Amino acid sequence: xxxxxxxxxxxxxxxxxxxxxxxxxxxxxxxxxxxxxxxxxxxxxxxxxxxxxxxxxxxxxxxxxxxxxxxxxxxxxxxxxxxxxxxxxxxxxxxxxxxxxxxxxxxxxxxxxxxxxxxxxxxxx
Amino acid sequence: xxxxxxxxxxxxxxxxxxxxxxxxxxxxxxxxxxxxxxxxxxxxxxxxxxxxxxxxxxxxxxxxxxxxxxxxxxxxxxxxxxxxxxxxxxxxxxxxxxxxxxxxxxxxxxxxxxxxxxxxxxxxxxxxxxxxxxxxxxxxxxxxxxxxxxxxxxxxxxxxxxxxxxxxxxxxxxxxxxxxxxxxxxxxxxxxxxxxxxxxxxxxxxxxxxxxxxxxxxxxxxxxxxxxxxxxxxxxxxxxxxxxxxxxxxxxxxxxxxxxxxxxxxxxxxxxxxxxxxxxxxxxxxxxxxxxxxxxxxxxxxxxxxxxxxxxxxxxxxxxxxxxxxxxxxxxxxxxxxxxxxxxxxxxxxxxxxxxxxxxxxxxxxxxxxxxxxxxxxxxxxxxxxxxxxxxxxxxxxxxxxxxxxxxxxxxxxxxxxxxxxxxxxxxxxxxxxxxxxxxxxxxxxxxxxxxxxxxxxxxxxxxxxxxxxxxxxxxxxxxxxxxxxxxxxxxxxxxxxxxxxxxxxxxxxxxxxxxxxxxxxxxxxxxxxxxxx
Numbered sequence: 001x002x003x004x005x006x007x008x009x010x011x012x013x014x015x016x017x018x019x020x021x022x023x024x025x026x027x028x029x030x031x032x033x034x035x036x037x038x039x040x041x042x043x044x045x046x047x048x049x050x051x052x053x054x055x056x057x058x059x060x061x062x063x064x065x066x067x068x069x070x071x072x073x074x075x076x077x078x079x080x081x082x083x084x085x086x087x088x089x090x091x092x093x094x095x096x097x098x099x100x101x102x103x104x105x106x107x108x109x110x111x112x113x114x115x116x117x118x119x120x121x122x123x124x125x
Numbered sequence: 126x127x128x129x130x131x132x133x134x135x136x137x138x139x140x141x142x143x144x145x146x147x148x149x150x151x152x153x154x155x156x157x158x159x160x161x162x163x164x165x166x167x168x169x170x171x172x173x174x175x176x177x178x179x180x181x182x183x184x185x186x187x188x189x190x191x192x193x194x195x196x197x198x199x200x201x202x203x204x205x206x207x208x209x210x211x212x213x214x215x216x217x218x219x220x221x222x223x224x225x226x227x228x229x230x231x232x233x234x235x236x237x238x239x240x241x242x243x244x245x246x247x248x249x250x251x252x253x254x255x256x257x258x259x260x261x262x263x264x265x266x267x268x269x270x271x272x273x274x275x276x277x278x279x280x281x282x283x284x285x286x287x288x289x290x291x292x293x294x295x296x297x298x299x300x301x302x303x304x305x306x307x308x309x310x311x312x313x314x315x316x317x318x319x320x321x322x323x324x325x326x327x328x329x330x331x332x333x334x335x336x337x338x339x340x341x342x343x344x345x346x347x348x349x350x351x352x353x354x355x356x357x358x359x360x361x362x363x364x365x366x367x368x369x370x371x372x373x374x375x376x377x378x379x380x381x382x383x384x385x386x387x388x389x390x391x392x393x394x395x396x397x398x399x400x401x402x403x404x405x406x407x408x409x410x411x412x413x414x415x416x417x418x419x420x421x422x423x424x425x426x427x428x429x430x431x432x433x434x435x436x437x438x439x440x441x442x443x444x445x446x447x448x449x450x451x452x453x454x455x456x457x458x459x460x461x462x463x464x465x466x467x468x469x470x471x472x473x474x475x476x477x478x479x480x481x482x483x484x485x486x487x488x489x490x491x492x493x494x495x496x497x498x499x500x501x502x503x504x505x506x507x508x509x510x511x512x513x514x515x516x517x518x519x520x521x522x523x524x525x526x527x528x529x530x531x532x533x534x535x536x537x538x539x540x541x542x543x544x545x546x547x548x549x550x551x552x553x554x555x556x557x558x559x560x561x562x563x564x565x566x567x568x569x570x571x572x573x574x575x576x577x578x579x580x581x582x583x584x585x586x587x588x589x590x591x592x593x594x595x596x597x598x599x600x601x602x603x604x605x606x607x608x609x610x611x612x613x614x615x616x617x618x619x620x621x622x623x624x625x626x627x628x629x630x631x632x633x634x635x636x637x638x639x640x641x642x643x644x645x646x647x648x649x650x651x652x653x654x655x656x657x658x659x
Contacts (some may be wrong), residue, residue, distance in 0.1 A: 029362045033581065033626065034383020034420045035282050037360030038470065038554050048362070049369050068361070070580055074553040078477065087466025090283055090309045091363045092339040097170070099154075101466035106477045106550065 003113040005076075005120070008060035009083040012102060016042075016061045019094050026094070028060070028082070030067040030075075030104070036089040040065070040082055040102045043094060049125070056121040066123065077114070078106040128229055128453045131219050136167040137317045139175055139336055142182035143329025148337070149174040156313060159226030159461040159468075160452055162534035168313045171337035173345040176305070179333040180351040183276040183303035186330025191303055192273060196251050199299055203248035205326045211241045213322050219453070220315040221286050226461030226536065227415055228452045239615055240291040243633075246617035250635040251299040264652035270645040273301030274353040277641065278346045280367075281316075282358040283309035283463050284418040284557075290316050292632050293356050294332065300641035305333045305352070307343050311464050339363070350374055354641065357381070358420070361626055379630030379640050381420060381623060383555045384583030387576040388412075388423035388612065389598065391569075393590035395432045401610075405588050406443045408612045409436075412561035413447055413459050413540045418467070420627075421584030423612055425552055426563040427575055433565045440542065440563075441487050447540045447559075449492040450530035459492075459559055461535040468536035471558030478543050478551035483562065488539030494531050547575050555581075569594065573601045582624030586612045605631070 008016070020026055025045035031037050041048070042063075054066045060082055067075065082102055089101040109117070136153060138145040148169035155164040169175070210217065217240075218232035227236070257269040279293040290306060297304050308316050313336050320334065335342055347355050347370040357367045358381040371378040394405045412423050428436050452460030462468045468491075475489055531537050540559040543551055552562045566572040576585060585604040589595050599607035605622045608614065615621070615633070622631035630640050 031360040031362035032383075033360040033364070033555055034381070035284065035359045035418075035557065036363075037383055037557070038474075039360070039466075041362045043366075048366055071361075074548065074550060074580075078550065085466050085469045087464050087469065088311050089464065089466045090311060090339055090343075091359065092344050092366055094340050096310070097154075097338045097341055103466060103470050103473065105473055106480075108477075108480050 002116050002118045003079070003109065004058055005079060005118050006058035006060050006065045007079065007081040009081060012082045012084045013061045015084050015095050015098065015100060015102070016063060018098070023094060026063045028063055028065040028102075029054070030065070030071070031091070032068070032071045036091045038104070039089055039091065039093070040104055041091055041093045042102060043092070050123045051125050052123060054123045054125070056123060058118055072120070075106075078108055079113075081105040081107075126455050127451060128219055128455070130223060130453065131216055133166055133220065133223075133314065133318070137169070137314065137336070139169050139171060139179070140317070140320050140324075140332070140334040141175070141179045142185070142333070143324070143327075148172070149178070154310070154338075156224070158223050159463050160223060160535050161532045162465065162536070165223070166314060168310070169336045171335045171342040175335050175337070176342060176345040176349060179305045179335045180276055180349050182330040183305050183333050184351055186328060187273075187275055187303040190328055191331050192301060194301065196254075199301060200248040200252050202326055203244045203295060203299060206323045207241045207244035207248070209323050209326065210237070210244065210319065214238070214241070217287060217315055217319055220318045221312070222452045222460070224312045224314040225283065225286055225463050226452055228457045228460040230455050230457070231415060236285055236288045239617070240288050243288075243291045243295045243617045247295040247299040250638065254635070254638060264650055266649045266651070268647040268649065270647065271300070271638070271642045272645045274641060274643055275302060276352050277302045277304055277354040277356065278349065278352040279304055279306045280343055280346065280355070280357045280359070281306060281308045283311040284415060284420070286312035287315045287319060289358060296637040297641045298331065300638050302641055303331050303333075305335060305346060307335050307337065307346050310336070310338055344370070347371070348373060352376065354378065356640075364628065377640070379632070380628040381583075381630075381632065382581075382626060382628045383420045384581035384604070384623060384627045385425060385553060385555055385579045386421050386423050386581075386584035386586070386604065387425045387427050387579070387602070388586035389427045389572050389576060389588065390429065390432075390436060391572070391587075391589040391591060391594055392429040392431045394588050395435060396590055401590070404610070406439055408586060408588060409440050409561075410443050410447065410540075411612045413444070413559040414613050416459055416462050416538070417559040418463060418557050419613070421606065421613070422555070422557070423584070423586050424556060424561055425547070426561055427566050427572055428563060429572070430565045430567055437486060437544070437563065444487045444540050444542055448530070449537055449539065451532050454530065457530070459540055461537055462558060463536075465536060467557060468538065471538050471556055471560065474551055474554070474556045474558065474560060475541060478545070478549065478560075478562070481545065481549045481551065483543035483545035483549055483551055486542040486544055486563070488541030488559075490539055492531055492537035492539045547578055553579060569598060573598060576602045580625060581627045583622075583627035584608070
């Protein structure tokens with residue numbers, strides 16, 4: 001079975017469930033750059049306009065996870081785990097009013113895993 | 126010397142139409158200090174209705190008074206604001222230190238003096254700004270005049286709370302706009318303490334502040350039909366959202382989205398062990414300024430192979446002498462990271478950097494007070510590194526109080542030097558912590574190539590004694606600001622902004638006015654004759 005590119009912690013699943021109850025279907029987009037960059041952003045599905053510059057690298061707890069293709073080039077050798085920590089990241093990510101912040105934990109794939117990874121889907125926007 | 130914490134309000138309000146007002150829904154959130162992780166005040170948890178009220182107040186002020194004020198009046202107001210800020214510099218510096226965790230010596234010597242200077246700079250340039258007039262033919266004259274946009278929205282980051290507000294406020298007000306600001310939810314306090322001081326100088330409704338969380342208050346501001354421009358500093362995904370929202374209203378935006386700035390050291394820097402080389406070492410250690418929470422953090426050091434070993438030995442010693450500790454202590458060089466999630470995120474990067482095979486030359490962990498009873502057997506290399514990285518070493522001056530210099534409960538990271546390759550994630554992502562990644566290059570061509578191998582292009586540093594290099598290399602680096610034989614200087618008179626994915630538009634400098642002004646062209650005919658078409 002192919003190795004997943006994005007995983008999710010149990011704590012993050014609980015937060016996703018609460019957000020889904022409040023906002024309906026969700027999406028993640030991995031940010032880069034300044035301040036809260038490198039944090040995953042969670043929005044109501046469709047709120048963030050995807051483009052052909054984005055790729056989908058998996059689904060976590062039923063929520064699609066996207067990242068910009070060029071950024072993914074630097075991330076693709078690492079498996080991501082979306083976790084959640086107490087904190088107050090600024091951005092428009094939905095969990096922030098709850099006093100928690102999604103963050104990404106990363107680890108390098110083994111050679112065997114790297115030979116059989118989940119496919120990366122282009123976004124046909 | 127450790128400064129006392131000033132008395133602050135138990136609760137702050139929004140500032141709308143010249144009044145301090147409660148949020149419509151009556152809700153607040155707790156605001157902690159990263160120094161010790163403890164809540165010290167409450168901040169409005171505003172929503173759409175508060176943003177609506179602020180935009181309406183700003184529009185009213187714009188229509189009724191502000192758009193009719195003279196540039197002299199506006200410049201005088203900015204100068205008075207600068208004077209009041211300067212007279213209260215220490216208090217405001219303390220507030221930013223408590224709310225953000227940055228060391229008091231930086232807020233006293235950099236943040237606040239730059240705030241003051243920024244208001245004075247824009248007070249000056251707006252008086253000197255001229256439109257244009259051209260005689261197109263003997264009967265036709267074209268006049269270009271500057272006009273304000275109207276109500277503008279500004280979303281402020283948390284890394285330099287009052288300075289980043291000043292960067293956006295000063296040009297917007299100088300140009301004659303009214304402003305609705307949403308401060309960062311991590312650092313909402315200093316702008317309120319500042320407004321208490323300067324409010325009498327600002328006509329009601331010209332500056333409005335709405336606090337709250339991004340999805341609840343930031344988004345309604347960015348999407349508001351009443352604003353004529355939105356300015357944002359932050360990260361790329363939110364930057365794209367801001368563009369998306371601006372497109373809904375067909376308004377302009379400026380974005381500053383960070384970077385992964387290279388700091389390039391050519392071999393000539395070690396031709397002599399002199400003042401200039403000392404400056405170079407400080408320049409390399411500048412990654413630790415503001416705990417690395419700077420969009421232009423020089424977080425990649427590129428050093429020429431021929432000097433790499435000697436240079437890194439000197440740099441490591443310099444970094445190990447950095448004192449981490451209580452931000453209110455004026456000998457502290459690196460304070461607390463601004464929030465717990467930031468602290469957690471940096472630790473993830475320390476972990477992935479080590480996993481990817483980067484060598485740890487200094488630091489590499491969170492900063493805690495050294496264990497008082499550490500046995501000699503345990504006190505190997507790691508423990509020694511920890512001790513020096515937290516500044517207990519050196520001349521021993523900081524180790525006297527026994528209780529340790531790092532407050533409990535706060536978010537402290539050791540200044541960290543990684544050595545590795547430019548394709549590692551710690552070389553490509555903005556960690557926003559006191560973490561630098563070092564790699565080497567053979568020659569000028571390779572230095573330029575590695576410098577540009579990044580998605581971003583905000584800042585860069587070039588250090589050399591070679592007069593040819595110090596022109597040629599900065600021109601070849603794709604970044605909006607290249608510091609040459611210096612780093613981390615932010616004069617109001619120098620344009621600042623990004624190439625590539627680091628953003629759109631500029632801040633600072635007179636040219637910033639163009640982001641807050643329309644051009645009105647009056648085309649005047651002095652001919653009495655019809656054109657002859659109809």
